[in-house]
Amino acid sequence: MNSKLPGGINHYLQWARSQTSISFKKWNSKKIAFVGVLIAISVVMFLISVRILPISALPAFKFSFIGLPIKITGFVFGPIVGIITGILADLISFALVPTYYNVLYTLAVAVAGFVPGLAAYYFFNLNELFFSRKYRIYKYKQTVDFFKIQFSEALARENSEDLQYFSEKIAFYEVKIILLETKKKPMAMINFAFISAIVFLVLQIIIIVAIFSKLDNSIFEHNRFIKNKTFYVILTTSGFIGMIVFVVLYRLFLRKKYQTFIEIMAIITFCAILELVNTVLLAWADTITLRTDFWVNFTGQTLTSPVKIFFNLAIILPTYKVVASLIKSKEGDRF
Structure with a gap:
């Protein structure tokens, strides 16, 4: 008999290992095929763009075309x-259309696949581990079983005080289980995703202001669009501030489709990170x-970052939902 009340890190890790939705699954032919298709799509998109607009063969332009399928794959x-x-x-794209090459271009594309994968683990797996009601229900059910055993032992001892205490505990945790099972809105998971997205966007604004405030005004004179440093910083940060406003309003008026909300927060976050790193x-x-x-080069590419993030969101979200539903069709929701 286990005389220890369920809980603690070991109990939590035991539950975590039992969850198939957050473990590394064996690869099958379907998953390998999807990865192959996404690689092919990224290369084909690049080849088509080169036919239509030859300048897109340059590495910086090429990244815009092959980056989206890579982000979805990660x-x-x-x-x-x-x-x-x-x-x-x-x-593969370089072998088909050789142009300028530098290992940093390859690193940028690799990072475009790596960061979304980390974001998925952070917003889905870690969020589920720490804030999903699944673990709390699991813990409370084991707690009820624990107190039932204690109740049986107290009954054998004919200890009326212990019987009263354990029966109250059993009723208390059974009510908690009922409340969790009937609760439809996963507030903790939603708030975790919301706060995380806001923090990353605010950090993006702070980094932009910190970097550009130290640059000489002469650098911006060579910019193709914005010649004034102050106006450039205001224009760039206003895009990210607009994204923060969008996220806040989305959270305030959120009534359903909670999984979609968490997915959008994840996509906005990793796109914001990638815009700076790449x-x-x-x-x-x-x-x-x-x-x-x-x-x-840096100022020229940073200016359009907020627009590119919303464009990425519009493409990645529906594509992810289609691909993920086919790959993970046997998994339930994360709440």
């Missing part, structure tokens, strides 16, 4: 598969390969 299949897919897609990598690679100024 988001669905995890960071390791995302890295492998990104590297393969970049090397902008640095691509600007650095362009500086080395094309002999252009790093800060001119």
Whole structure:
């Protein structure tokens, strides 16, 4: 007989290992086929773009076309598969249409598959582990069983005080189980995703302001669109502030489709992270390969980051829902 009340980190880890939805599943032919299809789509999109607009063969432009399928692959299949897919897609596209090459371009595509995979684990798996009602229901059911055993022992001892105490505990936790099972809105998981997305967006704004406030005004004179540093910073940060407003309003008026809300928070977050990381990598690679100024490249690409994030969201979310429903058709919801 286990005389210890259920709970604690060991009990939690025991439950976590039993959850198939958050473990590494064996790969099957269906998953391998989907990864192959997404690699092919990224390469085909690049080849079509080159036919229509030859300048898209340049690495910085190429990333815009092959990046989306790579992000979807990482988001669905995890960071390791995302890295492998990104590297393969970049090397295959380069072999078909050789242009300028630098390992930083390949690294940028690999990161585009890695970060979405991490975001998926963070917003789905960790969120489920720490805030899903599943573990609490599991814990409370084992707690009820624990007190039932104690009740039986107290009954054998004919101890009326213990009988009263254990019966109250059993009733208390059974009520908790009923309340959790009938609760439809996963508040803890929603708030975790919401706060995480807001924090990452705020950090993005802080980093942009910190970087650009230290740059010389002469750098912005070479920018193709915005020549004034202050106006550039205001325009760029206002895009991210607009995203924060969108996230807050979405949270305030959220009434259903909670899983979709968490997915959107994850996509916005990893797109925001990638916009900063990949902008640095691509600007650095362009500086080395094309002999252009790093800060001119950096400022030119950062300006459109908020627009690209919303564009990515519009493409990735429906694609993810279709692919994930086919791959994970046997899994239940995360709440």
